[in-house]
Amino acid sequence: MPDTTPVWENLAALAQEDISISDQFADDSRLARYSVTLEGLYLDVSKHLVTDTILEALLELAASTDVLARARQMIEGQQINTSEHRAALHMALRQESPSIPGDFPESAQSERDRMKIISGAIRNGEWCGVTGMPITDVINIGIGGSDLGPKMVCQALEEFSDGPTCHFISNVDGAEIFSLIKDLDAASTLIVISSKSFTTRETLLNAKTALAWLGDALALSRPQDSPHCIGITSDIDTATQFGIPASRLLVVDESIGGRYSVWSAVGLPICIATGYENFQAMLQGGAAMDAHFLGAPPNKNMPILMAMLGIWYNNFLNAETYAVIPYCQRLDLFVDYLQQLDMESSGKSATVAGTSTDINTGPVVWGQTGTNGQHAFFQLFHQGTKLIPIDFIGTVTDGLSNEEHHRVLLANMIAQSQALMTGKASEDRHQHYEGNKPSTTLLLDQLNPRTLGMLIALYEHKVFVQGTVWGINSFDQWGVELGKRLTDQILQGSVAHDPSTNALMKKAGFDVG
Secondary structure, three states: HHHHHHHHHHHHHHOOOOOOOOHHHHOOOHHHEEEEEEOEEEEOOOOOOOOOHHHHHHHHEEEEHOOOHHHHHOOOOOEOOOOOOOOOOOOHHHHOOHHHHHHHOHHHHHHHHHHHHHHHHHOOOOEOOOOOOOOOEEEEOOHHHHHHHHHHHHOOHHOOOOOEEEEEEOOHHHHHHHHOOOOHHHHHHHHHHHHHOOOOOHHHHHHHHHHHHHHHHHHOOOOOHOOOEEEEOHHHHHHHOOHHHHHHHHEEEOOOHHHHHOOHHHHHHHHHHOOOOHHHHHHHHHHHHHHHHOOHHHHHHHHHHHHHHHHHHHHHOOOEEEEEEEEEEHHHHHHHHHHHHHHHHOOOOEEEOOOOOOOOOOEEEOOOOHHHHHOOOOOOOOOHOOOEEEEEEEEEOOOOHHHHHHHHHHHHHHHHHHHHHHOOOOOOOOHHHHOOOOOEEEEOOOOOOOHHHHHHHHHHHHHHHHHHHOOHHHHHHHOHHHHHHHHHHHHHHOOOOOOOHHHHHOOOOOOOO
16 A cells, blocks of 8 residues: 555655745746646646655655556556456547557547548538438437536537537436427437447436437337437447447447546537537547656656645645636536546545555545636635645637636636735734645646647546556446446335335335335
């Protein structure tokens, strides 16, 4: 375990020191040493509660756990997802020529080619419904990574969206699907059912409702067997049994985890909304971050720096959460996306070896866009008693805004990071700002497909590095299974439960076994 090593013990001792972030800037070279530029992305980690000695020890900890060696195992296709006996091939999806044994490179390219053809036909009006109308609206039905990834990207790349309107349905709450379909024309609507297993209850129920609407509106007995339906899956047999012909199925390799699947055929709505070329640019941005992660020295390596600072706060300064505050409204869903990426990957209490871990693992991830968050919870940041590291994300230019709005937006972000660090002393405790609050700032030259790909891959690698240091498997998610099984039992009403659960079932109208 890493917490029994000398470097861990050294960091624990260093955590007892009182550090002033502002005082660290007495060294004029600090900013240059604590910032990294990669193409259109700038990272500033100078406003953190670390000295050179602490950062050196954190990087030593990363080296001692072989994070880069394990990353190379991942990109080579080795089975690093040990509990499910699988590789984790999302990085390979964005490589020009992935060095993966077997037929994965050829199959991945084949699916990308089909995404290009299908999305192009939909965008240019060649793909028509049964009445001959071209597609104007797409309903993507999925949940988790099959929903959140493409939905987040489509929102983030609104500036580049010039295709059919893509809608996203995930929640099994019927109000969502019924509110959407009442305003759409079935004759020009395409339904994309995105499910790796094609057995997910929420997705299949939403699909059943949407397909019934199509069938009623268009007099179709088997709407899933019409040009109004496409499936995205890892299980071709189950999807074809559902009734979707193989010619309208896109395939996701089983080794692509749901929360990492935006790079795969799950990204079809992105291609439809923005064009395949923009989807490809996002892949290229992810690949650029991969190359940086695998090749940059640790002290100038964006994912390693962010990951090890997270380790510092989580494991040595007892911070239980970190906040992500994008100063770009189109990145609103990026916070939700990171919640799934980080908390599903790092919310583990078992080591890779199958033993119980005795160190803290994943933090709670939360946040909201600025400036909205400033008027909601920044009071806690500035004058509260909890240590909450913050990631600020902004864009230098914004093609959908104007200079006046964007200058005010960026000024707010920069001012918040400064105010959190410097504080402001006052004899009136109500107006006293303690300061010394840590933050990272990420600046994108522009929010475009390439820089968004870099940003997503940056956080993927950050999460991977932390999981490697903690000795956990970042690629399984067994924790979601128990609730699914209990849901089945409650729906069937065949099993007696504890008194509280039985009472809740009765009040909600369920049969109690």
